[in-house]
C-alpha cells in the first residue's frame with residue numbers, strides 16, 4: 001500500500017536514461033545571481049539548499065546563447081568553455097546534495113532590452129524600447145549553432161540537461177506566429193516554415209549532446225495575444241518537438257506582452273492545467289504543467305486528474321526550499337507558501353535588483369542571512385503580532401531563545417488579516433496559517449488579548465524588547481470628516497461596517513486599491529471561480545480562437561466608486577511593477593473612476609466636495625453615501641520612549657519603525673535580519 005501523502009507527486013519519473021526522484025520541477029526563475037560569475041557561490045548555495053529539500057529537477061534562470069539573445073546588456077550568457085567551467089561550482093553543489101539541474105537557454109529575441117536584439121522580422125515589441133534587427137537566413141543559421149553550442153557547454157558545465165525556452169513571446173516563440181513572423185523565406189509563411197526553427201534547434205541539440213541528456217522544451221500552450229498560435233499548431237509543434245528528440249515538454253502560458261495575468265495572486269490556482277490536460281494525450285513524452293500551483297495538495301490533484309506528468313513550481317521554491325521534504329514527511333502545515341505577490345521576486349528583477357521572497361527573505365541570500373543557533377539562550381519580548389512581530393519572534397525562537405509575543409487583539413496577523421479579506425488576495429490566509437504553525441514549531445509563547453505596558457515589560461527583565469506595534473491611520477483633517485458617512489478602512493475591512501452604493505475613497509495607495517477591490521467585488525471572488533475569472537479576462541480555448549484571447553467579459557459593477565488622490569499622475573503608480581496594471585484593469589472593468597490632482601474641501605450630508613487645480617478654481621460635489629479614508633498611516637510606537645527611559649534595550653520594527661510605504665516585504669525582511677543579528 002502506498003502511504004505517501006502525495007502518491008502522484010512523489011512518485012519517481014523514469015526518463016529512460018535517468019530517473020527523477022519525484023514529479024516536482026523547480027521552474028526557471030531569474031534571480032539576478034546568474035549574471036556575474038562572482039555571484040556563483042551564492043547561486044550554488046541557493047540551488048544546493050533546494051536540492052537538499054528534495055526537488056526532482058531544477059532549472060536555472062535563463063542564459064542567452066549569444067549576445068544577440070541577451071535579455072539585457074551584459075546579462076547572463078553561456079557561450080564559452082571558460083564560462084562553462086565556472087558553472088561547475090553550481091552543478092557540483094547540486095549533485096553533492098543528490099539533486100539534478102538543467103540550464104535554461106533563453107534567447108530574448110525582440111524582448112531583448114538591448115540595441116543588439118534580433119528577431120524573425122523587424123517589429124518592435126510593445127514592452128521594449130528597441131526595434132530588433134530582422135535576421136537573414138544565415139543569421140538564423142548562426143543562432144541555431146549558438147543554441148547547440150550553449151547546450152554542449154551546459155553539459156561541459158556539469159548540467160543534467162537544458163531547457164530550451166520556446167514560449168513567453170521570446171525569440172523561438174516569435175517565429176511561430178505570423179503576428180511577429182512576416183518572413184517569406186523558408187522560415188516564414190506556412191506553419192511548417194514558422195515552426196522550422198524550434199524543431200531544428202531541438203534536433204541539432206539532441207544530435208550534439210547525445211541520448212543521455214535531458215532536453216526540456218518549453219512550449220507556449222496559449223499565447224494570450226491576438227493572432228497567437230492555434231491549438232492545432234500547438235499540437236503539431238509539440239509532436240514535431242517530441243520527434244526531434246526532446247525528453248520533456250514544459251508549459252509556457254502567455255507572452256510577456258499579454259494583458260492577461262498568468263501568475264499573479266489573483267489568478268486562480270492551477271488556472272491553466274486544462275491546457276496540459278488537452279495536450280498530454282497527443283504525446284508519449286512527459287508533459288509538465290505550471291503556473292499558480294503553490295501547495296502540494298493542488299499539485300497532487302492536478303497529477304491525479306491526469307492533467308500532466310509533472311508539476312513545475314518556481315516561486316514556491318523561493319518561498320520554501322524544503323517544499324518537497326516537508327510535503328513528503330507529513331509537514332504540509334510547515335510549508336512557507338508562496339502567496340503570488342511578486343513583490344520581492346519579479347518586481348525586483350524588473351527593477352534590476354536581486355530577487356528574494358517576501359515570505360522568505362533568506363531566498364537568494366542563503367550565504368549571508370543565516371539563522372544561527374544561539375550559544376546562549378536569552379529572553380526576548382516582541383510586542384505586536386503582525387508580520388514584523390511574528391517574523392522576529394519566530395527567527396528568535398528558531399535560534400533557541402525564549403520568546404514572548406504580546407498581542408493586544410484576540411488573534412495574530414495584524415494587517416495581514418485585512419489583506420486576506422480582499423477578493424483575489426486569498427493566499428494571505430496561507431501566510432497566516434503558516435505563521436501560526438511556525439510560532440508553535442519555534443516555541444514562541446503567544447500572549448493574546450494582552451496589551452503590554454512599559455512597566456511590566458521592564459519588570460519581566462527581558463534581555464531585549466522588539467517593538468512591532470504597527471501603525472495607526474493618518475488623519476487627513478478634512479472639514480466635516482466626523483460625519484457618520486465617513487469610515488476608515490478598518491471599519492470597512494475588519495469591522496465590516498455596511499457601505500452604501502455610492503462611495504468615495506480618499507487615498508489611492510495599496511490600501512485604497514484594496515478597499516476599492518473589496519467594495520467593487522463584494523464578497524464574491526472570481527479568483528475562486530475559474531470559468532468566471534477566465535471570462536473576465538477574455539480567455540478562451542485556443543481551439544476556437546487563435547492565441548486563446550478575446551474581448552473581456554467583466555461582471556456588472558455592484559457599486560459606484562470613485563478612487564481619489566491629491567497628487568497628479570495615474571492612481572496606483574506606487575503599486576507593484578508587475579501587478580499594478582492588474583489592479584488598475586480590474587477596477588476599470590468594474591467602472592471604478594480614478595481621479596488624481598484633487599483637493600478635499602468638505603464633507604457634509606451632500607457627500608464630498610472636491611476641487612481641482614492649484615487655485616482650486618473648479619469644484620464639484622461627489623454625492624456619495626460613504627467616504628472611506630485610506631490616507632496612509634503613521635507609526636505607533638508609544639512604548640519605545642518609556643522602555644528606553646527604564647533602561648530596556650529596544651528595537652523598532654516594521655510600521656512602528658517607519659510607516660511610509662510600509663509593506664509586509666519590508667517588515668518581514670527587517671524583522672528577520674534584526675532577529676538573526678540579536
Ligand code: NAP
Nearest residue numbers: 476507508509510511512565566567630631632661662663
Ligand atoms: P500608501 O500606499 O502610502 O498610500 C497612502 C495614500 O494616501 C496615497 O494615495 C496618498 O495620496 C494619500 N494621502 C497621504 N496623505 C494624505 C493626506 N494627508 N490626506 C489625504 N490623502 C493622503 O499607504 P496605504 O495605502 O496606507 O498602504 C500602506 C502600505 O501597505 C502601502 O505602502 C503598501 O505597500 C502596502 N500595501 C500594499 C498592497 C499591495 O497590493 N501591494 C496592498 C495594501 C497595502 P496623495 O498624497 O496623493 O493624496
Ligand code: SF4
Nearest residue numbers: 338341342345357358
Ligand atoms: Fe512568492 Fe511573493 Fe515570494 Fe515572489 S515574493 S516567491 S510571489 S511569496
